Amino acid sequence: MRRRTLLSTLALSPVVVAGCTTGEGVDTGDGTGAEAGAGGGFVAAISAQPDQLDPHKTTAYASFQILENVYDTLVVPAEDLSMQPSLATSWTTSPDGLSWTFTLAEGVTFHDGSPFTADSVVFSFKRIIDQQLANASRFATVADVVAQDPTHVVLTLTSPTPNLLSRIGGFKGMAILPAGVDEATLATKAVGTGPFVLDSVSAGEVELTRFDQHWGERATLPGLSFQFITEPAAALTALQSDQVQWTDNVPPQQVEQLAGDDSVELGQVASVDYWYLAMNCAKAPFSDRDVRRAIATALDRQAITEAARFATARPNQTAIPEDSAWYYDYAPFTTDPDAAKALLEGAGVAGPLTMGLMVTSEYPETVTAAQVIASQLEPLGITVQIQTEDFATWLDRQSRGDFDAFLLGWLGNIDPADFYEDQHRTGGANNYQKYSSPVTDDLLDRAAVEPVEAARKALYDQAAKQIVDDVSYVYLYNPDAVQAWAPGLRGYTIRPDKAIDFDEVTLPA
Amino acid sequence: MSAPARPAAPPVRVRPERGRWRATLRLLLSSPPSLFAVLVLLAVVVVALFDEQIAPTGFNEVDVSDRLQPPGAGHWFGTDDLGRDVLSRVVLGAKVSLQVGTVAVGFSLVVGVLAGLLAGFYGRWIDAVLMRLMDVLFAFPAILLAIAVIAVLGPGTTNAMIAIGITYTPVFARVTRAAVLGVREQVFVRASRSVGASDARLLLRHVLPNALPPIIVQTSVSLAFAVLAEAALSFVGLGTQPPAPSWGRMLSEGRGYIDLAWWIAVFPGLAIVVLVLAFNLLGDGLRDVLDPQQRSALEAARHRPGRRRRAEVRR
Numbered sequence: 115m116r117r118r119t120l121l122s123t124l125a126l127s128p129v130v131v132a133g134c135t136t137g138e139g140v141d142t143g144d145g146t147g148a149e150a151g152a153g154g155g156f157v158a159a160i161s162a163q164p165d166q167l168d169p170h171k172t173t174a175y176a177s178f179q180i181l182e183n184v185y186d187t188l189v190v191p192a193e194d195l196s197m198q199p200s201l202a203t204s205w206t207t208s209p210d211g212l213s214w215t216f217t218l219a220e221g222v223t224f225h226d227g228s229p230f231t232a233d234s235v236v237f238s239f240k241r242i243i244d245q246q247l248a249n250a251s252r253f254a255t256v257a258d259v260v261a262q263d264p265t266h267v268v269l270t271l272t273s274p275t276p277n278l279l280s281r282i283g284g285f286k287g288m289a290i291l292p293a294g295v296d297e298a299t300l301a302t303k304a305v306g307t308g309p310f311v312l313d314s315v316s317a318g319e320v321e322l323t324r325f326d327q328h329w330g331e332r333a334t335l336p337g338l339s340f341q342f343i344t345e346p347a348a349a350l351t352a353l354q355s356d357q358v359q360w361t362d363n364v365p366p367q368q369v370e371q372l373a374g375d376d377s378v379e380l381g382q383v384a385s386v387d388y389w390y391l392a393m394n395c396a397k398a399p400f401s402d403r404d405v406r407r408a409i410a411t412a413l414d415r416q417a418i419t420e421a422a423r424f425a426t427a428r429p430n431q432t433a434i435p436e437d438s439a440w441y442y443d444y445a446p447f448t449t450d451p452d453a454a455k456a457l458l459e460g461a462g463v464a465g466p467l468t469m470g471l472m473v474t475s476e477y478p479e480t481v482t483a484a485q486v487i488a489s490q491l492e493p494l495g496i497t498v499q500i501q502t503e504d505f506a507t508w509l510d511r512q513s514r515g516d517f518d519a520f521l522l523g524w525l526g527n528i529d530p531a532d533f534y535e536d537q538h539r540t541g542g543a544n545n546y547q548k549y550s551s552p553v554t555d556d557l558l559d560r561a562a563v564e565p566v567e568a569a570r571k572a573l574y575d576q577a578a579k580q581i582v583d584d585v586s587y588v589y590l591y592n593p594d595a596v597q598a599w600a601p602g603l604r605g606y607t608i609r610p611d612k613a614i615d616f617d618e619v620t621l622p623a
Numbered sequence: 624m625s626a627p628a629r630p631a632a633p634p635v636r637v638r639p640e641r642g643r644w645r646a647t648l649r650l651l652l653s654s655p656p657s658l659f660a661v662l663v664l665l666a667v668v669v670v671a672l673f674d675e676q677i678a679p680t681g682f683n684e685v686d687v688s689d690r691l692q693p694p695g696a697g698h699w700f701g702t703d704d705l706g707r708d709v710l711s712r713v714v715l716g717a718k719v720s721l722q723v724g725t726v727a728v729g730f731s732l733v734v735g736v737l738a739g740l741l742a743g744f745y746g747r748w749i750d751a752v753l754m755r756l757m758d759v760l761f762a763f764p765a766i767l768l769a770i771a772v773i774a775v776l777g778p779g780t781t782n783a784m785i786a787i788g789i790t791y792t793p794v795f796a797r798v799t800r801a802a803v804l805g806v807r808e809q810v811f812v813r814a815s816r817s818v819g820a821s822d823a824r825l826l827l828r829h830v831l832p833n834a835l836p837p838i839i840v841q842t843s844v845s846l847a848f849a850v851l852a853e854a855a856l857s858f859v860g861l862g863t864q865p866p867a868p869s870w871g872r873m874l875s876e877g878r879g880y881i882d883l884a885w886w887i888a889v890f891p892g893l894a895i896v897v898l899v900l901a902f903n904l905l906g907d908g909l910r911d912v913l914d915p916q917q918r919s920a921l922e923a924a925r926h927r928p929g930r931r932r933r934a935e936v937r938r
Binding site for chain 1: 683684685687688690704705778860864865866878879880881883
């Protein structure tokens with residue numbers, strides 16, 4: 115999943131503007147705010163304002179936190195992240211694996227009253243593919259999307275794609291829209307099939323009301339609203355004083371203390387995110403594998419993890435967290451400054467070395483981790499120059515390759531391809547560090563089309579080993595998802611992929 | 624206020640100003656707040672000069688296992704979220720604050736005073752062009768202008784100095800120009816001009832020295848603002864970059880820990896308060912002793928104990 119975390123707001127604002135230039139209307143607020151507020155009584159505090167609400171265009175986590183409750187996908191990840199039926203009730207695969215037929219649910223209507231049919235699926239997927247929207251690469255192997263009849267859709271593929279379900283249903287970025295929807299208004303309005311209708315969008319909050327014609331179980335809450343509270347301490351205070359009933363903006367240093375606190379209920383579960391350090395493989399001296407290995411050897415991941423996340427993360431030397439079925443236990447590096455020095459000398463790096471390390475204060479943990487890394491690399495004679503950029507500049511410099519090294523994380527990964535393919539394949543869409551290895555490429559290509567799961571895992575294990583050995587990324591840690599809600603709130607489950615479903619929530623009496 | 628020639632002046636060339644400045648200093652130090660300010664500033668300068676000898680540890684000696692220790696024998700000011708010694712970082716941060724303050728204000732002083740002198744002395748289009756330019760800069764709120772400059776130059780300590788320097792230039796230009804306007808029509812200036820003194824001599828020998836008092840006061844006050852501005856910029860991540868110590872950045876980092884570890888934010892906060900207070904008190908004191916009217920009142924008050932000096936001055 116290529117959700118570039120939380121606040122890509124700034125980076126994507128040009129997209130928002132472009133999407134709004136035609137037919138952008140004033141927010142008329144179809145339902146009155148008072149109605150939703152009075153009927154709902156449930157407020158969720160999220161840390162950032164969504165950049166826009168077009169599910170096919172946004173990459174911001176904040177947007178998906180809201181859209182999760184508004185849109186549906188053909189298939190949906192269950193709590194254990196296995197793919198389950200949603201708008202598609204069943205599917206069959208041709209023997210050669212090149213044609214998938216999905217049977218669609220009947221009697222489903224969109225929020226605007228139009229019926230959900232095969233045309234909706236064709237329209238939605240073709241919109242992503244033809245306009246090369248944010249998730250187009252998830253359809254890389256899809257040759258065509260055809261409506262066989264109103265309840266059957268056929269996806270024809272150019273090569274077998276065992277992970278097709280997670281590609282087309284891993285998150286709401288592949289949401290199904292009604293055919294012919296007014297695309298210009300999608301940034302601020304939503305027409306989905308989900309349990310809640312997007313009611314009003316304002317600078318401070320977004321309000322949803324229940325969709326009574328929802329095809330599944332009707333939501334228990336009559337409505338809910340999302341508020342944006344950037345400061346973790348403020349979000350926590352709002353929760354404790356019952357101004358909000360749920361938040362995921364919990365300061366990690368207070369988690370331990372909150373666990374014994376009756377005024378909130380704390381949810382903590384291992385997530386599928388990972389945070390890493392990437393060095394520019396196209397820039398000397400970081401183009402030398404031994405220099406990268408020296409840095410990977412000098413780092414003390416335990417200290418970095420503790421500093422950045424307190425007790426809410428576990429160090430890892432690969433990307434996939436321990437709880438996943440795809441986990442590969444491989445940790446070749448032990449912290450050893452002497453060995454690191456020897457590696458540096460062997461690489462012919464004489465004298466002091468300066469490494470610019472790009473971080474962003476929009477993810478404060480990168481700034482914290484960078485300072486620990488700076489202190490750990492100092493004995494090696496490496497001066498780490500921490501460059502704090504705003505996220506827009508950060509992303510820009512990343513895509514231009516204008517960096518020595520940077521710190522960031524990837525969120526919401528489900529399939530091993532999400533973890534490794536775009537980041538490490540030569541020329542991959544997210545291979546900003548310009549890593550290139552024919553061995554890795556070959557392993558990733560073979561793994562992508564391997565239908566047998568055990569064989570597929572073996573291939574990804576080998577690819578991970580190669581990536582870690584070559585230090586394409588220095589993997590640092592897997593954080594927990596940490597969320598807090600009002601005591602007595604029922605029907606909410608914290609999930610590893612941090613998808614937030616509020617449709618079964620009941621408020622404490 | 625030109626020094627009148629004394630009746631029985633010795634034949635040696637003496638600069639009468641020298642004695643006057645000494646008297647001014649004595650008068651300044653006789654006021655307790657000013658004395659306090661001078662002592663504090665001296666202390667901060669000493670700390671900044673010998674920071675590496677004074678600080679118990681380096682500025683980025685991370686020890687995660689020793690984090691969030693409360694103030695005690697091992698760490699007088701406690702440790703921060705990365706286990707760094709807060710005392711060391713406060714001490715090392717003094718240099719950053721003073722450096723940014725002095726360099727930035729030095730820049731504003733040179734550029735602003737020069738602009739003010741030229742504008743005030745020559746008037747006409749030079750005045751119009753220079754002062755309108757300063758008005759444009761003045762129209763922006765100080766921090767906003769500094770942030771805009773940093774947005775162009777990129778974050779960092781050096782760029783913060785430039786940004787703050789640019790921000791406070793117009794104040795100096797205005798103060799200088801106002802003083803120059805008053806001085807240039809004085810009899811002694813016109814007399815000097817009438818005997819053929821060059822513009823440069825007029826400006827440097829007569830106009831500038833006599834326009835100096837308000838500029839000196841403004842310098843002290845601007846230093847206070849510059850220290851605050853550096854702290855504010857670092858607070859929002861645009862000034863000093865981590866891991867280098869800066870009081871503003873330490874405040875911002877300690878903010879999230881305020882109920883867990885108050886000492887991370889409180890000590891650098893106190894340091895900012897004390898330094899800014901000292902600069903402001905010094906500015907106040909300087910204004911009192913450099914303004915001729917207030918000065919004579921002050922001097923009179925010294926010989927009349929029992930009367931409330933302040934009340935006398937205000938009248």
